[in-house]
């Protein structure tokens with residue numbers, strides 16, 4: 228299959244990138260990050276997470292973040308909502324789009340959202356119903372699609388089953404998460420093939436972490452299969468609170484550089500994005516995990 232001519236980036240830095248930071252990050256810093264990402268041309272930014280502050284303290288200021296957004300025209304500011312409580316709060320804050328997040332691993336589901344995979348799907352159904360009433364689109368995440376920190380190997384058939392359940396429930400797009408970054412290109416392709424038997428390729432997204440340095444190679448493999456939506460995090464920030472040792476998402480700067488080289492349109496200004504990566508890593512005292520970002524900063 229030919230590469231897509233345009234790829235849509237879903238910037239998850241302000242949420243996935245920051246959710247695991249041990250030191251508090253003030254709301255103003257988050258808002259500046261989101262604004263800079265918008266200025267770089269990102270059209271979809273996951274801004275906050277309406278989860279329990281006891282579980283993920285770093286996302287406790289979700290209301291402040293949503294209220295403080297300097298909304299740019301044409302940019303979608305989304306939030307995670309694991310249940311109806313989260314959705315209602317997000318709706319009060321004027322959220323435009325939300326995401327539910329399940330897993331292809333029973334053990335991960337329990338650790339992450341305190342319920343089984345089947346129970347999670349039961350919880351998501353009313354979230355989708357209420358979102359539909361409110362005219363808010365819902366994205367679906369599936370974690371552990373290429374491996375689980377607790378269960379190890381995950382069968383592509385299990386990923387396909389959970390993805391299909393989310394899609395059938397009304398998620399307009401399903402994002403396939405290699406939560407702990409253990410995948411390799413062939414494995415990524417096989418998993419994608421299994422999922423794409425039930426869901427059109429245009430409605431699938433790749434969400435790859437880079438723990439083993441394979442994220443760009445895995446992305447290349449799924450782009451070749453026709454995936455046209457990529458989740459990434461500026462400066463490669465991040466890690467999952469329930470996946471010890473997992474590093475951040477593939478860096479947005481590295482993805483844009485790869486796509487530019489393939490002649491694939493993203494609408495993103497790489498220099499502004501790289502400057503944002505330099506700024507946020509210096510501000511929160513983290514290493515910049517984008518090779519492209521580091522290279523551009525050294526020029």
Ligand SMILES: CC(C)(COP(=O)([O-])OP(=O)([O-])OC[C@H]1O[C@@H](n2cnc3c(N)ncnc32)[C@H](O)[C@@H]1OP(=O)([O-])[O-])[C@@H](O)C(=O)NCCC(=O)NCCSC(=O)C[C@@](C)(O)CC(=O)[O-]
Pocket residue numbers: 243246276277278279280282283309310312313314328339340341342368369370371404405406434467468
């Ligand atoms: C899902 C729950 C809430 C269930 O948590 P629970 O304890 O089973 O829920 P509960 O209904 O029994 O409620 C317990 C307490 O949480 C409160 N509560 C209940 N719901 C909410 C809410 N929405 N917002 C705020 N508070 C909430 C509720 O009010 C109550 O408060 P208390 O009475 O104890 O004071 C919990 O397990 C949780 O918050 N987990 C956090 C999960 C998370 O954020 N993980 C990281 C994101 S997922 C990810 O990073 C992977 C992804 C998406 O990037 C893809 C990939 O890479 O794989």
